[in-house]
Amino acid sequence: MLHSATPILRSADRPAVPAPKRLALLVGLLAASLAFGPQAAAQNAARTFLGWQSGPDGVLQVTTSDGRYLIKPYAADIVETSFVPRGQQDTGTSHAVVLAPGQVAATVKEEAGRVQLATGGITVTVEKKPFRISYAYKGRPLVAEKRGYGHAGKLESIEFALDPDEALYGAGARAAGMNRRGQRFTLYNKASYGFGKTAAQMGYGIPMALSSRRYAIHFDNPQSGYLDFDSRHDGTLRFETIGGRKTYQVVAGDDWAQVMDGTTRLTGRQPLPPRWAFGNFASRFGYHDEAETRAVVERFRRDDIPLDAVVLDLYWFGKTVKGTMGNLAWDRDSFPHAEQMMADFSRQGVKTVVITEPFVLTTSKRWQEAASKGVLATGKDGKPFTFDFYFGNTGLVDVFAPRAQDWFWNIYKELKAGGVAGWWGDLGEPEMHPSAARHAAGSADEVHNIYGHQWARLIADGYARDFPQERPFILMRSGYSGSQRFGMIPWSGDVGRGWGGLQSQVEISLQMGMQGQAYMHSDLGGFAGPVLDDELYVRWLQYGVFQPVFRPHAQESVAPEPVFREAATKALARDAVRLRYAMLPYNYTAAFDNSRTGMPLMRPVMFEEPENDMVPVGTIATTYLWGSDLLVSPVVEPGATRQEVYFPKMAGRADSVWFDFYTDKPHRGGIVETVRPVAQHIPTYVRAGAFVPLAKVVHSTSEYDGRELELHYWHDASVNEASGKLYDDDGHSAHAFEDGNYQLVRFSGKTRDGRLEIGLLPQAGARAAVVERRFALKVHNVGARPRAVEAGGQALPFTWNAERRLLEVSLPPLRQAPLQVAVTL
Known part of the structure; x- marks a missing residue:
């Protein structure tokens, strides 16, 4: 009507x-x-x-x-x-x-x-x-x-x-x-x-x-x-x-x-990336040949720095920066045994990621093929549209045309068959995109902003069709609303190697996470410029522990890999990498939460405390939440001896307490406090009542099985009840949770009548094998030696460190039955 x-x-x-x-x-x-x-x-x-x-x-x-x-x-x-x-x-x-x-x-x-x-x-x-x-x-x-x-x-x-x-x-x-x-x-x-x-x-x-x-x-x-x-x-x-x-x-x-x-829900959830994406990457612009690439990977092993991936920039398909883009095939002079090299790396738990670009130069080996098959954007005459830019005279793949999608995907598929495990899509804005170019979906200006989005989609669709059980790794410099649902991993681009470049990264990642792109990260150490600043490098890597992807990358004028830095810098960088690996169960659980709820890994302080009449919480980008329980304040000034940190009030609690992650010193929520940074790490805090699972450090995530973990709990009188969880699966199956091939352990904490009760409830999907896990429980902020620790009616041996106020106890194996631990305080 x-x-x-x-x-x-x-x-x-x-x-x-x-x-x-x-x-x-x-x-x-x-x-x-x-x-x-x-x-x-x-x-x-x-x-x-x-x-x-x-x-x-x-x-x-x-x-x-x-x-x-x-x-x-x-x-x-x-x-x-x-x-x-x-x-x-x-x-x-x-x-x-x-x-x-x-x-x-x-x-x-x-x-x-x-x-x-x-x-x-x-x-x-x-x-x-x-x-x-x-x-x-x-x-x-x-x-x-x-x-x-x-x-x-x-x-x-x-x-x-x-x-x-x-x-x-x-x-x-x-x-x-x-x-x-x-x-x-x-x-x-x-x-x-x-x-x-x-x-x-x-x-x-x-x-x-x-x-x-x-x-x-x-x-x-x-x-x-x-x-x-x-x-x-x-x-x-x-x-x-x-x-x-x-x-x-x-x-x-x-x-x-x-x-x-x-x-x-509106634009799509980010699928859980492969577990190796949470490890350390070796990357630079760029590794020139097979011998150099092998030597770099070997150097990580020799220096005992964990490594999960090596990233090859444009030299994998050409000896020169200009004139070769669009070859999209191994340069056999420089990489004569590329498939064997990747197989050798894989046995060491190291994946190979290669760069690809959507530009096919008229001087490249695929130009005639691309032009004859009609896979390029056209001009008004219907012929391939060509133009000059930094790398040469070029055409542009029309990722909106089905025949171009098939052509491009078949190249990826062939490279994958040879051993490539992940994809880096560069220049995908596209970096040069003349308005006169025409695509199957519209003019250049009409489709420009969704070009990278569509490019990621064709790769994701290819995996869903031809490798439906695998999680793709798709690193892209450009995208659009909803690009996260294709598994796209965004990064902030060619950031300058300077303190200003570091200072902008938290804001960029927080804002992108709020818009659904939870894996925004930066080239750790900075990319552009021949700057050798060891303090800047270390502080950037220490921040990288608490950003979604840990990937140092830079122009080769100054080595971005920690293995090539001087001894003191290398030692601090190694500590940062090892902490990243220790945090794998916590980080992977946060990633799982993102895949189910959309909550980003990096979260603004205002997510915890939306309003404060005294502190403009909505403008804070110097401190942020990492996952649900850690508060991080990167050091972004040279020679910093003082740093202001705002400790947010926790939702629903009259009293809020945050503990120093390294020293357990308490800090009261709702105030700005001046702290003193140290060289070994950046200021990091954990909320009272938090459960944080940590793992033994491994050489690569391929060695991780999650069967022996530390379970840290921060006890405080202000918290009567607490909860947390651990999520685990095989690390590579595309639909592990949906298919019931996963394990969960839910943690609970309750304080009453002088007793701290900690519960561990194992849960598993319908298709998951039973996993026996052993937890070394570490309860922080225990002010006096407990009178007893029990589980299942049996007394458990424990140690208590008076100076650190730390209770440690090895728990009985956890299989299918819940476990209740009682600490008599």
Whole structure:
């Protein structure tokens, strides 16, 4: 049924903001404060409400004088709104969204001059006069369209009104400050060579805005444009694009965990990477030949530094940087026995990763093949489009064309058959992408931002089809919303080798994790520039222990591998690598959580404490949470002897305590404290009540079996009940959890009546073999020698270190039955 109303015309919007900066800011704040009130003005002076109808699919259609709004509920906390201008059809498809709409009950009602669509969480209110669309979550106002859809010059836009105190995050990978409000970001993926403390444009321009009010708006359109986070200081969030869909999704939640869950349900979860991806990588630009590559791997073994992968840059297919890109086959002069080399590495637990690029130079060995098979982007004449860039005269693989996808995948498949275990996709913005190039899916500017996304997809699809039981490793410099669902591992690009480069990395990774890309990481030590700074190198690697992928990489002018650094630096680097391996069970469990819930591995402090009247928690990027229980504060200044750390208050606890991970010194939550860094490690803390499983250090993750672990628990009187878990599987099967081929151990802690009770509950999937695990339990912060330790009614021998306040006890083997440990304090 169509419900109509008489069209009402509105007067023009508010007058322009005066020029002086202070007055402009005041006017902007006033405009934003009115956004949810009766003075919020019409979204568009010429837009009037004509009528509405709702269908059995739950979609609310609102007809206006200039088009139609289609409002679709996806879930209780997710709703989509599309505007279709008059005379157009909503024929666009999403490259980001995988969640199907209509899976939640929604009601539509009309009353008091408005139409409302309501789920169990989000309510969309369409005011008739003046016309306005606003969103609320469980009665809490979120955001409202301001002018809504508009068209000026060559850009179309969608505008929203912001609250004056609202902080904004998102827009992809940038180094622009944690709160990005006040800036306008270009949505055009572009590398930032040698960047330092700031970088306004990088390889991941994601059209998503997240708010401190705990909602996200995802603009479902990949075309080139801008995302304006109130750069005019008039209280406006503005998405601008050259064309395409006028569609966005609003995701809301009670807390940040729910927002992360919603955004990754919408665009897809990151599958669990292979376990070896959590080990140490040997990588540089680049290893020139087989002998050099073998020598490097051997050096790691000789120096007793664990290693899981070696990465080959472009010399694997050519002797020179220029002129050979596109060969995509082993240079047999330099790598005469590549397959044997990779097999030898594999027996040592070392995987081989090779670089590939989407450019096929006219001087490469595959040019004629690529041109004749029609796998390249074309010009308006239909012939392969060629252009010059740094590496030579080139064409570009059209990853959107099915025949090109098959051609490219068959190359990967052949290399995989020879022993390649992982893929590095470089220059995938693409680094050079002339507007005149045409692809099967549209012009260069229309598809530019999804080029890397589609490239990763064709590799992931190839694995799903031809190697369905394997987890791919896909390292990419560029991507888009939802790229995580292809198993893409992003990195921040060619960062400068300097302290500024290190300083920007936490912010970049935190922001990307909030947008679903939880494995964003950096070239440890920095990439660009002939800088030999051992302190910088060590501090970067120490930070790398607590970032998603541990991969030192740099130009070869200064060796990025720890085995080539001087003795003192090598020793500190070795300690960092070994700690990374010791933390494998904790890190792998955090990765499992990400694959199930979307919670990133690196989490902003505000995830723990969303609001604080005294401390701007929403702007903190110097300290962050690693997984659910560790708090990390990297050292990013040379010669640092003092460092300020904010210890967040823990949700739901009146008293919050954090312990130094290395010394067990307690720190009270809710305060900023000045700490003194030491050379051996960066400041790291663990929450009271945390369970942290640690492993024996192995030469590579291929030797890891998780059968003998340390289980650390940080006891404190402020924690009456605690929980944690350990996740484990074979480390390589693509759907281990879904197939029931996994093991879980759930930990619990309870303090009452002078007793600490620690429970271990083993669980396993239907197809999992029974695993016997032995835990060496280490309880921290035990102030006096316990009177007894028991398990299953039997007394257990234990040791207690008075100086360290540490209780240690070896537990009975854990198989299928739960184990309850009682410590009489």
